[in-house]
Amino acid sequence: MNSYQNLSMSEQKAEYGAVRARFEAFKSRGLKLNIARGVPSKEQLDLSQRVLTDLTAPEDYFADGVDTRSYGLSDGLPCAKAFFAELASAPAENVIVGGNSSLNMMYDAVMRTMLFGIGGCEPLVKQGRLKWICVVPGYDRHFAICEQMGIEMVTVPMLADGPDMDAVEELVRDPQVKGIWCTPKYSNPDGTTYSDAVVRRMAGLKPAARDFRVYWDNAYCIHDVYGEGDRLAPIYPLAVEQGNPDLVLQFMSTSKISFPGAGVAALAASDRNIQIIKNRLKYQTIGYDKLNQYRHVKFYKDVDGLKNYMRLHRNILGPKFKIVLYEFEHKLGGYNIARWSTPKGGYFINLDVLPGTAKRVWELCRDAGVTLTQAGATYPYGVDPEDKNLRIAPSYPPVDELLTATKLLCLCVKIAAVEKLLEDDKEEE
Amino acid sequence: MNSYQNLSMSEQKAEYGAVRARFEAFKSRGLKLNIARGVPSKEQLDLSQRVLTDLTAPEDYFADGVDTRSYGLSDGLPCAKAFFAELASAPAENVIVGGNSSLNMMYDAVMRTMLFGIGGCEPLVKQGRLKWICVVPGYDRHFAICEQMGIEMVTVPMLADGPDMDAVEELVRDPQVKGIWCTPKYSNPDGTTYSDAVVRRMAGLKPAARDFRVYWDNAYCIHDVYGEGDRLAPIYPLAVEQGNPDLVLQFMSTSKISFPGAGVAALAASDRNIQIIKNRLKYQTIGYDKLNQYRHVKFYKDVDGLKNYMRLHRNILGPKFKIVLYEFEHKLGGYNIARWSTPKGGYFINLDVLPGTAKRVWELCRDAGVTLTQAGATYPYGVDPEDKNLRIAPSYPPVDELLTATKLLCLCVKIAAVEKLLEDDKEEE
Numbered sequence: 043m044n045s046y047q048n049l050s051m052s053e054q055k056a057e058y059g060a061v062r063a064r065f066e067a068f069k070s071r072g073l074k075l076n077i078a079r080g081v082p083s084k085e086q087l088d089l090s091q092r093v094l095t096d097l098t099a100p101e102d103y104f105a106d107g108v109d110t111r112s113y114g115l116s117d118g119l120p121c122a123k124a125f126f127a128e129l130a131s132a133p134a135e136n137v138i139v140g141g142n143s144s145l146n147m148m149y150d151a152v153m154r155t156m157l158f159g160i161g162g163c164e165p166l167v168k169q170g171r172l173k174w175i176c177v178v179p180g181y182d183r184h185f186a187i188c189e190q191m192g193i194e195m196v197t198v199p200m201l202a203d204g205p206d207m208d209a210v211e212e213l214v215r216d217p218q219v220k221g222i223w224c225t226p227k228y229s230n231p232d233g234t235t236y237s238d239a240v241v242r243r244m245a246g247l248k249p250a251a252r253d254f255r256v257y258w259d260n261a262y263c264i265h266d267v268y269g270e271g272d273r274l275a276p277i278y279p280l281a282v283e284q285g286n287p288d289l290v291l292q293f294m295s296t297s298k299i300s301f302p303g304a305g306v307a308a309l310a311a312s313d314r315n316i317q318i319i320k321n322r323l324k325y326q327t328i329g330y331d332k333l334n335q336y337r338h339v340k341f342y343k344d345v346d347g348l349k350n351y352m353r354l355h356r357n358i359l360g361p362k363f364k365i366v367l368y369e370f371e372h373k374l375g376g377y378n379i380a381r382w383s384t385p386k387g388g389y390f391i392n393l394d395v396l397p398g399t400a401k402r403v404w405e406l407c408r409d410a411g412v413t414l415t416q417a418g419a420t421y422p423y424g425v426d427p428e429d430k431n432l433r434i435a436p437s438y439p440p441v442d443e444l445l446t447a448t449k450l451l452c453l454c455v456k457i458a459a460v461e462k463l464l465e466d467d468k469e470e471e
Numbered sequence: 472m473n474s475y476q477n478l479s480m481s482e483q484k485a486e487y488g489a490v491r492a493r494f495e496a497f498k499s500r501g502l503k504l505n506i507a508r509g510v511p512s513k514e515q516l517d518l519s520q521r522v523l524t525d526l527t528a529p530e531d532y533f534a535d536g537v538d539t540r541s542y543g544l545s546d547g548l549p550c551a552k553a554f555f556a557e558l559a560s561a562p563a564e565n566v567i568v569g570g571n572s573s574l575n576m577m578y579d580a581v582m583r584t585m586l587f588g589i590g591g592c593e594p595l596v597k598q599g600r601l602k603w604i605c606v607v608p609g610y611d612r613h614f615a616i617c618e619q620m621g622i623e624m625v626t627v628p629m630l631a632d633g634p635d636m637d638a639v640e641e642l643v644r645d646p647q648v649k650g651i652w653c654t655p656k657y658s659n660p661d662g663t664t665y666s667d668a669v670v671r672r673m674a675g676l677k678p679a680a681r682d683f684r685v686y687w688d689n690a691y692c693i694h695d696v697y698g699e700g701d702r703l704a705p706i707y708p709l710a711v712e713q714g715n716p717d718l719v720l721q722f723m724s725t726s727k728i729s730f731p732g733a734g735v736a737a738l739a740a741s742d743r744n745i746q747i748i749k750n751r752l753k754y755q756t757i758g759y760d761k762l763n764q765y766r767h768v769k770f771y772k773d774v775d776g777l778k779n780y781m782r783l784h785r786n787i788l789g790p791k792f793k794i795v796l797y798e799f800e801h802k803l804g805g806y807n808i809a810r811w812s813t814p815k816g817g818y819f820i821n822l823d824v825l826p827g828t829a830k831r832v833w834e835l836c837r838d839a840g841v842t843l844t845q846a847g848a849t850y851p852y853g854v855d856p857e858d859k860n861l862r863i864a865p866s867y868p869p870v871d872e873l874l875t876a877t878k879l880l881c882l883c884v885k886i887a888a889v890e891k892l893l894e895d896d897k898e899e900e
Contacts (some may be wrong), residue, residue, distance in 0.1 A: 079542070081541060081542055082541070084529070084538060087529065087538065087540045088529045091528075091529055094526070094527075094532075094762075095524075095527050096526050097523070099520075099521075100513070100516065100517045100520055103523075108633045109513060109516065110512070110732065110733070111509055111516045111731070111732055111733055111734050112510060112516065112731045113508070113726075113731040113732050114731070114732070126685040140758065141570050141571070141759075141760070142570070142760045143754070143755060143756045143757065143758075143759075145756055146755055146756040149754065149755040149756070150755075153582060153586065156586060157582065157585060157586065157596070158619075165596075167586070167594075183754075183757075187753075187754055190587075190754040191586070224726075285673070297542075301540040301541070301762065301763050302541045302542040302757075303538070303539065303540055303541050303542050303543070303757075303758055303759075303762060304539070304540055304760045304761070304762040304763065322619070325578065325612075325615050325616055325618075325619040326574070326575055326578040327572045327574055327575040327578070327733055328572060328574060328612075328731075328732075329572075330570075330571065330572075330732075331570070331571045331732060331733045331735070331760065331763070333523075333730065333732060333733040334733065334760070334763070382540070413529050415748065433693060455487050
């Protein structure tokens with residue numbers, strides 16, 4: 043094996059012909075495969091079926107002294123608050139349990155800060171130019187919220203142990219910077235887990251803006267795929283310890299534990315933040331679906347129960363991650379045209395292709411019937427400045443389809459790389 | 472029986488002594504009763520138990536070609552859209568099915584207009600002073616949204632056939648007036664159903680503000696309690712007919728059909744409004760709980776199924792409404808100290824007591840262990856200018872408790888009335 047760059051132009055042309063022929067063979071199969079979004083497979087969803095069936099008689103729906111089917115408890119069922127509190131390493135009274143979407147809870151948190159302010163500050167809509175720190179590559183739906191709200195996104199690179207904290211500490215000196223999106227464990231898309239040092243520095247930030255908040259989207263907090271998995275230091279105690287309790291808003295959900303569309307989400311924050319949020323939330327809803335909250339707590343019981351249960355997910359997801367990584371290693375290794383992450387959990391594998399070819403790889407895959415996450419989606423405004431990042435989501439397709447999709451993807455990476463190198467050669471002439 | 476006003480002062484004092492003695496007897500019983508909120512009773516909730524238990528195997532959760540447990544379809548499951556479309560007299564593509572709370576959908580609709588505008592207009596936050604029409608008496612949670620958003624509330628009286636439309640038509644000539652709250656059928660709290668003429672005029676409004684919207688909270692659309700019930704003209708066809716499709720946002724929910732805390736809510740609106748809302752909603756959530764949407768459609772099937780089912784509710788609610796009305800008639804009739812509504816459906820009976828005594832009645836009830844909706848709650852900012860309106864919610868308590876609470880309430884109305892009259896006599900001296 044030789045790096046593509048070391049091939050002569052005629053060797054590159056020969057390679058192009060070879061991979062292109064294999065690509066055409068794939069294309070003629072009329073594939074329709076999807077490795078675009080981090081969606082659990084049907085097999086995974088079936089694992090939680092008893093969440094939906096264990097409660098039957100009307101009396102089963104009584105919990106914490108209330109009929110969970112009725113109104114009330116806008117901050118969540120007490121047993122559900124306790125459940126998420128354990129996950130968040132925060133007291134139960136510092137938790138609000140919501141509906142089926144942590145994205146919705148994050149959105150609403152930003153929306154309330156826009157309209158009503160936080161930390162005793164003016165509403166963000168009255169503060170003129172607003173900025174937000176986005177670690178890149180990152181999660182497109184985080185970025186989209188900023189885009190919709192008209193908040194300018196400033197990027198910080200993801201390093202091996204988390205965001206570049208020197209850059210973050212520098213940026214928060216600007217009073218117009220109001221927040222940062224973090225997916226601290228098995229980060230979307232690169233799978234990085236923040237080191238203890240990074241979590242400590244994040245929890246110790248001294249932003250110029252009193253209404254700056256760390257949006258800690260702990261979406262994959264117990265979503266290990268291999269072995270012991272990574273360990274993430276709990277941020278809330280570290281924030282409290284550094285006199286910074288109000289800095290962090292933590293978000294969690296069971297979207298990738300029970301059901302993506304019918305799970306339970308929660309947020310955890312300081313006394314003061316929770317008090318402010320509760321006082322505002324009561325205008326928006328009389329309460330979230332406590333019955334669904336109770337179904338979940340009843341089935342998973344506690345974090346230990348959850349951890350045991352997540353082994354079943356791992357048994358399904360682990361082999362899928364391995365298939366993709368094996369193919370990458372064997373089809374792309376050594377050519378110097380791609381690098382990829384090897385995460386121990388989460389839902390994604392990050393694939394960096396030859397700069398300037400990510401969009402082309404995406405197009406080629408599309409043309410042959412394989413849907414990838416849109417190239418650029420992992421960057422604010424959908425613009426990857428180097429056009430090199432692709433996010434691979436191995437969870438949804440069955441193993442045989444995943445294998446086919448990955449083989450095709452590897453071919454497309456090669457085609458796009460040779461095309462680019464040949465083009466560069468031409469320009470040099 | 473004689474009107475209290477015609478009694479001599481000594482007769483008033485004698486009456487005061489008599490009712491006060493009976494009040495003290497109630498008080499000594501240490502009651503703890505609640506007729507404050509429109510909450511269905513346990514008996515009613517049990518009627519819908521099969522919503523929660525009919526779907527069991529994983530395959531049961533496939534509907535409209537999708538696994539309802541998974542992500543997607545942010546505007547709702549197609550069969551759920553069709554279900555609510557029938558209720559709203561609008562096409563299914565003009566419906567968005569949401570989570571468990573229509574209040575939340577109304578709040579979000581206002582919030583989006585505040586932040587992003589509607590009808591091609593600037594966001595409301597950028598438009599300076601904002602006003603909203605509130606029909607009084609009305610629903611406290613509607614008013615609270617305006618209060619939180621800093622929107623000034625201007626009131627319009629409820630007449631026998633709906634809001635005073637002359638006043639509404641006059642007010643919408645002001646470009647700062649951006650909306651009106653309506654509960655068009657069995658209005659909260661007075662039980663009024665808007666007449667065909669009122670619905671037609673509402674649908675034909677020509678507001679100065681292009682971003683004015685009618686918030687049509689059809690919370691009690693099929694919630695008859697007696698006989699045939701009232702008929703409400705469908706507003707959407709009338710708006711279309713008058714060239715006004717974008718004027719109305721309709722809201723519905725099953726909160727008082729299945730479960731207050733775990734039902735399904737929906738909104739219906741014009742093509743243009745729906746397109747705007749969908750384009751914004753996708754930033755807030757990947758989708759609502761489609762599984763719960765499907766549970767509901769599967770059980771109720773369609774509007775005919777729903778109507779049949781609502782008879783079961785009527786069997787429970789009808790007698791409760793009768794108890795309250797019978798007591799009012801027999802204990803308060805003829806004294807000229809109270810007037811009340813006799814709604815054919817909904818969740819409330821409106822009680823107008825002697826002006827200047829509503830708060831006192833509320834206090835007396837509280838002191839004897841009966842919780843009423845806070846006096847004033849049916850007016851913006853919690854201020855009833857005449858201090859006369861009370862909202863009675865008969866649905867929640869068992870029949871015997873409801874009877875006791877109503878008897879006590881009638882006594883309190885009398886006590887407060889005589890106190891007031893004696894006070895007035897004193898002032899005249």
